[in-house]
Amino acid sequence: MISIQNISKKYGAQQVLNKVNLEFSGGQSIALIGPNGSGKTTLIKSILGLVLADQGQINVQNQDISLGPDYRKIIGYMPQLSKFPEQMKVGQLFSLIKKIRRDIAQNEYDLSLYNDFGIAKMEGKSLGALSGGMKQQVSAALAFLFRPKIIILDEPTAGLDPISNSILKHKVNEARAQNCLLITTSHILNDLEEMCNHVVYLMDGKIVLNEEMKFIAETTGEANLNKMVIKFLQTGKIAKCKI
Amino acid sequence: MQNISFSIAADLLKNKAIFIYGLLLAVLGWGMFLIESQPEKTILALLQITLIVVPLMTSIFATIYYYNSAEFIQLLLIQPLKRRSIIWGIFAGLSSGFVLSFLVGIGLPLLLFYPTTASLHLILSGTFLSVIFTGLALLVSTHQQDKARSIGFVLLLWIFFTFIFDGILLWAMYQLADYPIEQSILFGTFLNPVSVARTLVVMQTEAAALLGLSGAIFKDFFGSLKGSFIAMLILIIWGILPYLFVKRKFLTRDF
C-alpha cells in the first residue's frame, strides 16, 4: 500500500531521514517507534505530503505522491497534540471538512468514534475551549470519518482517558481486521503492543528495526514490547535487521 | 477545487479581526462625513486614512492571521487538497475580507455622500492597497518562521512604503533639481504601490495643481485617461506579483 523508497530529508545540517526504505501493506498495523528526534514525525509528514523529501519517492497504492493530492483521500490522520483553529466550533470543523470531502457520500461516513466519544454534545463548543483529551477525541473521530484505507496516528493515546483509549484501540484493531494499513507512533509502548503487529524502529533517521511483532517476541522471548525492543537492540540483533 | 478556495475564504470572513477592522474603518469613514460639511475636505482625509491605515492594518492582521491559523492550514494540508488551492483560498479570503471591510467602512459612505469620479478612484485605490498589502504580508509570513519577526518586518515595509520612499524621492528631487528628472520620478513612483494609489486619486482631486507642472511627460500622463489606466495597471501588477512568490514558497515548503 505504501512504498517508501530511499527517502532522505535534511533540516539545515541535521539529517532527519537518511535513505529510508519501507514497504507497508494492508492488514499491517505498524508501531513506528524510536527516541525523540529520530525522524518519526518527519517520516509521517513525508507520507502525508506535509514535508517534501529531498530525495527518494513515496508511492501510495503504486501512485507517486508528488503527482497530486488525491492519494490523501484514502488516508486518515490524527496528528500529535491535535491543534485546531481556536475560535472554530466543533460543528463548524466537521461541516468544513465534510464540505472539502465531497467525494464521500453522507451515508458512507464512519460515525462509530463520533458516537462513542459523544462528539455531538461538543458541537457547539469552540475548539479552543476543549481539553487536550477532547481534542484528541475530535481528531480521532475525524481521522476515521471517511473510512480511510490508511490511518496514521501520531501519539494517539496521549491525553485520552482509559475508556476512550480502549475505544480507540478497539477501533484500530477493527480497522486492521478490515485489511486497512495503520501506522501508529507512541512513546507508550504498552498501548502499541495491543494494537500493532509490526514494529519499525527509527534512530537518527535510519531504520534499525523492521520486523513482525511476533518474530521479535519469539526471538527475544519477551511479551512486553518495551522489553522486547530493548533486548532486541541490546543483543546486537541490529546487524541482522533489514536496513 | 474552486469550491475549496471559496470554503476557506468564507470561513475566513467570519474572523473577528476582520470585523473589528471593518468597524474601525466604518467609524472613520461614516464619522468623517457626519462631522465635516465639506465633502472636498472629507475625501482628502479619507485618502490619508486609506494610504496610512489600510496598508498598516491589512498587513498586520494578515500576518497575525497566517501564524494563528497554522493548525488550520495543517488541517487543510492533510486533506486531499492541492496546496495551490489552499494558499489561493487564504489569499483570496483575506483579501476579500479586507476589501469588503474597506468597501463597507469607507467605500459606502463615499458613494452615498460624495458620488464623484474622485471617490470612485479612492475606492479603487483602497481596494488595490488591501489586496497588495495582504500579498506582501503573506510574502513575509511564508518566508519567515517567527511571528514576531514577521510583524516587525511587515511594519518596516509599511513605514518604508508610506513614509520613507517619498522622503527619498523628495531628497532625490532636491539633489537633481537642475536635471530633467520628471520621467525618472514618474517611473520611480511606480516602485511604490502607496504612491501609485495616491497618484490615482490625486489625479482626480488636484488635477489643477498637477497640471501646473511644466514637464510634458506629466501633462501627457495626468491630462488624459492614460494616466489612470497606467496607474491601475501597475496596481494590478503589484497585487499579483507578491502572490506569485507566496505561492512558489507555499508549494515547496515543509509544515
Add this chain to the structure above:
Amino acid sequence: MLIRTAFFIISFCVHFSLGANTILVGKTLSVKSISHALTLAKDGDTILVRKGTYCEKTLMIKQSITLFTKESAKIDAQGVANDILVIFADNVRIKGFQFVNVGVSFLKEAAAIRLVHCKNVIVENNKIDSCFFGIYIEQAKNSIISDNQIRGAFKDEASAGNAIHAWKGDALSICNNFITGHRDGIYFEFVNNSFIENNKSQYNLRYGLHFMFSNDDGYENNIFQDNGAGVAVMFSRNIIMRNNWFIHNWGGASYGLLLKEISDGSIDKNHFIENTIGIMAEGANRLTISNNKFMLNGTAMDIKGNCLDNKIIQNDFVANTFEVVTNSKQNNNFFDENYWSNYSGYDLNRDSFGDIAYRPVNLFAKITNEVPSATFLLHSPFVRLMEIGEKIFPQFIPQSLMDKRPKIKPYAYD
C-alpha cells in the same frame, strides 16, 4: 454707458432729420457692391445691404454713415491679408454683417473691421469668422463694440491674431461679445477710461483678456474660460475687476489672472474656479482683493515677494490644493477675515472668526515652489508628516503672512 448710448441715438436722429438718404445694395439691384455704395454715400446716409455674399476689397469708410444689414449679408475677403472694412470717419455704425476669411500675414495685421483715428463709432451684432484679427482699434475714442461674435480657428500662438485689439484708445466700451479661438480674446494697449462688460472669452490661445500700459479701465461680469493662460493685466494702473468668472485655465504657465507690475486697482467679487493658479501676482501694489471666491484651484494665490501693500480681505478660499504661495520669507501684504477651508481652528467666543491666527502658506507649497516636480508628492503621508513638523517648529515659512481673523464659515454660506 446709458448716457453714451442715448447720445448716439440722438445724433442719429439728427442725421435722419437732415434729409439723409438710404442706399440699397443687393445682387439684383442697381447698386451691386458695397464699394459702389460707398462712392455714393454722404455724411448721414444709410447703406442697407441685402442678403448675399459680397467679395469686396478693402472698404474705406470716410463718411459718417450707417452700414447695416437685416439679412446678415456676408463680406468675404477670400483669404487675402487685407482689412475688410476701415473706418476713418466719426459717427459710423456697422451692424449685422458676417465677415469672413481675412488672411494671415506676418507683415500686416489685417482685420475684419479697423477703426482708425475716429470717435463715436458703433460696431454691433456682427459675426466675424476665420479672420486674422477681428476688430482692430487704432486711436479711437468713445466707441462701442458690442454683441459681436468673433471666432477664430487658430492652432498656434505665433500665427494667430487677437479678436478685439485696441491700440491707443479712450472711453471704449466692449460689451456682450462672444470671443473664441484667437490669440488674445481682448487686447488693450494704451487704452484708458474704458470698460469691458458681459463678454465671454474662451479657448483663446493666449489670454482671454490682456491689458498692457492701460490705466483707469474696468472689466465686469465677464467669463474667461479655458484660455491658454487666463487673463493678464500688465504695466497698468487703476484697473477695476469685478464679478468676473475665471474658470478652468489649466496648464504649465496658466493662471486665472496674472498681475504684473500693476497698482491701485481692485479685484472684487470674482470667481476663480479650477485654475492651475488663481491669481499670480508679480509686482502688484496697493490692490484690494476682496470678496472673491477661490475654489478648486491648484494654487489659489501666488503672491511674489515684490508685491507690496495689497489687502486680501474677506475672500473665500475653498478646496484649493495650495492656498497662498510666495517666494519670500517676508510678507508685505495684509490678509484679514478670509475663509480658508484648510483652517481647522475653533471659535469659542462666537464672533464667527477663528480664535487663533491662520498661516495659509504651508511648507509643501514652499517646496514645490523650489522644486516644481515635488508637486508629484501631493498628499503623500510623508509630506503630511513634514508639515506637522513645520507647524510645531516653524523654520521655513514666512511668519508674518497670516490671517489673524480667519472666518469660520465661507462668506458664500452667510
